[in-house]
Amino acid sequence: MAKVHVTTTINGEPAEFLCEPDKSMLDVLRNTLGLTGTKEGCGTGDCGACSITVDGRLVCACLMLAAEAEGHEIGTIEGMARGEALHPLQQKFLEMAALQCGICTPGVLIAAKSLLEKNPDPTETEVRFGLAGNLCRCTGYDKIVRAVLETAAEMRETAQ
Structure with missing residues (x-):
């Protein structure tokens, strides 16, 4: 071939x-x-x-x-990270323990970044919908959703 x-x-x-x-x-x-x-x-x-x-x-x-x-x-x-600096989502996932085994984490982070690029002010429902294609068997989703929402809020504050 x-x-x-x-x-x-x-x-x-x-x-x-x-x-x-x-x-x-x-x-x-x-x-x-x-x-x-x-x-x-x-x-x-x-x-x-x-x-x-x-x-x-x-x-x-x-x-x-x-x-x-x-x-x-x-x-x-x-x-996602630029040089030594983590992307704000990566940093917030670490701070909030929104990850465990690491299998789903890269995909969840990419999906969350994509979501925030399209919608910088999502509701909890929009975050859950935006991450619905990413399965996590270790953490559940609450910490992940909270980390995305907090990152969005911080990124909006920084942009002002």
Whole structure:
């Protein structure tokens, strides 16, 4: 099978890779590019552990063919922090113990970031709806929802 050459942008940096036409974006991120923060939970798009953004839209990397990344902007958990500074969501998740085993956490953070970029002032219901595609078996959801709401409030205050 002939490999596909893909030119894309990942976390703001130009990226090129070769992949089999049937390889998922999740597989290429983890096994070809060494970006192992994106996790595989189910492999069927049901759990959200592999959430990434493609041109700002939330996508399950396990359901996306890597060849589809051609010409697009991909965002992964590795791109959330800038240098040594954690993203405000990452910091708040740590402060509020809104994480445990780490399998779902990257996908939840990406989904929460995507939500706040579209809606910087969400209600609790909107946060729960925005994270509905991300399953967490360890923490429950209360601490996660509270962390997202507090981050949103702090980010709004900082922006003023």
